[in-house]
Amino acid sequence: xxxxxxxxxxxxxxxxxxxxxxxxxxxxxxxxxxxxxxxxxxxxxxxxxxxxxxxxxxxxxxxxxxxxxxxxxxxxxxxxxxxxxxxxxxxxxxxxxxxxxxxxxxxxxxxxxxxxxxxxxxxxxxxxxxxxxxxxxxxxxxxxxxxxxxxxxxxxxxxxxxxxxxxxxxxxxxxxxxxxxxxxxxxxxxxxxxxxxxxxxxxxxxxxxxxxxxxxxxxxxxxxxxxxxxxxxxxxxx
Amino acid sequence: xxxxxxxxxxxxxxxxxxxxxxxxxxxxxxxxxxxxxxxxxxxxxxxxxxxxxxxxxxxxxxxxxxxxxxxxxxxxxxxxxxxxxxxxxxxxxxxxxxxxxxxxxxxxxxxxxxxxxxxxxxxxxxxxxxxxxxxxxxxxxxxxxxxxxxxxxxxxxxxxxxxxxxxxxxxxxxxxxxxxxxxxxxxxxxx
Numbered sequence: 001x002x003x004x005x006x007x008x009x010x011x012x013x014x015x016x017x018x019x020x021x022x023x024x025x026x027x028x029x030x031x032x033x034x035x036x037x038x039x040x041x042x043x044x045x046x047x048x049x050x051x052x053x054x055x056x057x058x059x060x061x062x063x064x065x066x067x068x069x070x071x072x073x074x075x076x077x078x079x080x081x082x083x084x085x086x087x088x089x090x091x092x093x094x095x096x097x098x099x100x101x102x103x104x105x106x107x108x109x110x111x112x113x114x115x116x117x118x119x120x121x122x123x124x125x126x127x128x129x130x131x132x133x134x135x136x137x138x139x140x141x142x143x144x145x146x147x148x149x150x151x152x153x154x155x156x157x158x159x160x161x162x163x164x165x166x167x168x169x170x171x172x173x174x175x176x177x178x179x180x181x182x183x184x185x186x187x188x189x190x191x192x193x194x195x196x197x198x199x200x201x202x203x204x205x206x207x208x209x210x211x212x213x214x215x216x217x218x219x220x221x222x223x224x225x226x227x228x229x230x231x232x233x234x235x236x237x238x
Numbered sequence: 239x240x241x242x243x244x245x246x247x248x249x250x251x252x253x254x255x256x257x258x259x260x261x262x263x264x265x266x267x268x269x270x271x272x273x274x275x276x277x278x279x280x281x282x283x284x285x286x287x288x289x290x291x292x293x294x295x296x297x298x299x300x301x302x303x304x305x306x307x308x309x310x311x312x313x314x315x316x317x318x319x320x321x322x323x324x325x326x327x328x329x330x331x332x333x334x335x336x337x338x339x340x341x342x343x344x345x346x347x348x349x350x351x352x353x354x355x356x357x358x359x360x361x362x363x364x365x366x367x368x369x370x371x372x373x374x375x376x377x378x379x380x381x382x383x384x385x386x387x388x389x390x391x392x393x394x395x396x397x398x399x400x401x402x403x404x405x406x407x408x409x410x411x412x413x414x415x416x417x418x419x420x421x422x423x424x425x426x427x428x429x
Contacts (some may be wrong), residue, residue, distance in 0.1 A: 002349060004311065015247050016369035025367030029285035029418050033398070035428035039388055041349050043360050043375075044354075045429050046309035047299060082415035084242040097258025105254040123258045159258060161250065166311070167299045168244075168429045170362050170371060174249035191369050192247040200246045223243045237348075 004117040006040035007168050007225045008084060013193035020138040021186035024148050042167065050127050059124045062096075072101025073138035074215040077175070077203065083224030088132025091199050095161040096124045098135055112144050122131040127194030128171040136217065143182055155182035155189065155220035164224030175220050176202045248370030253293045254328060255364070267298065267341040270322030271404070274303025278411040279376060279404060283335045283365070288417030290335025294330075294365035294416070298327040298339055298376075299357070305345025314348070338411075343378065349388045349392035356383035356390065363416060373427040376414050377403045383388040392427065401425050 018030035038044075061071055081089040099105045099122060102114040103181065106121050122141075126134040141156045157174040176183060183189050183202070192198045200223065209217020251259065262267075268276055283291040301307045308325045325344075329337040341359070349355040356377055363372040377384055384390055386401070393399040395420040401424045407413030417424050 006361055014244055029367035032419050033423055035426050037428045041314055042347055046307040046311045084245055086243055095258050107254040107257050129399045167360050172251055173246050188249055197244045197247050222246045225245055
């Protein structure tokens, strides 16, 4: 069998490190031994397909999951899942979770003194179309305090998980909003050294996506790892 | 060649991921009646203080019992695909940092060149406090192929290599612990 074409590795600084002491929880949870470098095999380049509906039904409108309308600013978040070469990833699962407009998660561990919204859970999922596009309708999440440092606040964010083409392309990330003054203080956002990579985490406000008298539109593309040069070229380059 | 786009940085799943990621039914990868030996793998996740990690979520990807991945990239047509086995699962840890996944034992799969890889399950590991996933593999103690497996053979330190091999645990289940730091730290992979 031909050697499978490997996925490219991250350029220095474009992904966060495991140990980033400004984010205190990394200190006891990051590996201390060097990672073991391993060339990709079939195990790394294959990955789950979501083309059939085994992952469950789409849930793309988070404002319509209860009897009433949730409180907060209605938003549309849409974009494409692309690889590094700009190729769209069709039929891949996109999972979304977030807190409500007041900054409280529908989760028993979240004890922030802000109201729960009986009309908002904050979870959704979609499978990308043939052009790699997804689209959610939701509520703009609130900022909330956390105990990383005294008076620390997380900027408003959506959590996204996507798969891409292979097991190693899996990406779980967070989407932030443009112009948020909390970003400069947030160690999770700041943990990626490369500025161009960091800016990938901030959605664009797009007036063409906003719907009159109804919702503000944001575009957010997520880029997953792409292929290395063909194995033939890679082998000759060594 | 056009300039590459920069890949989106990973960001932690945070402490509240269960809202979006916890799907208890995905912890049983044997939906339907797949061929092969049905197995249970369970264990604990512990941090650098030895404390249980109650907010980790673990994803599993593996070949079927014949050693074929359910993916168009796996062109081993001589091995049968199993309509009842996707090969993907997910399990979150409980309040005591424990997880459990039910699956079938994978067959051996090809490695690079003419190498054969011993049966293994590929793991992506997420938690609060991890800005991006950790990768590792779960191997089995009773596979004769372990002796010539390219990854296991590349690890010189036996105490490190051992962290990738599940043990036989209670009730016939396999036991595999994820130790994030310290003496028995799990070997994690740079993929």
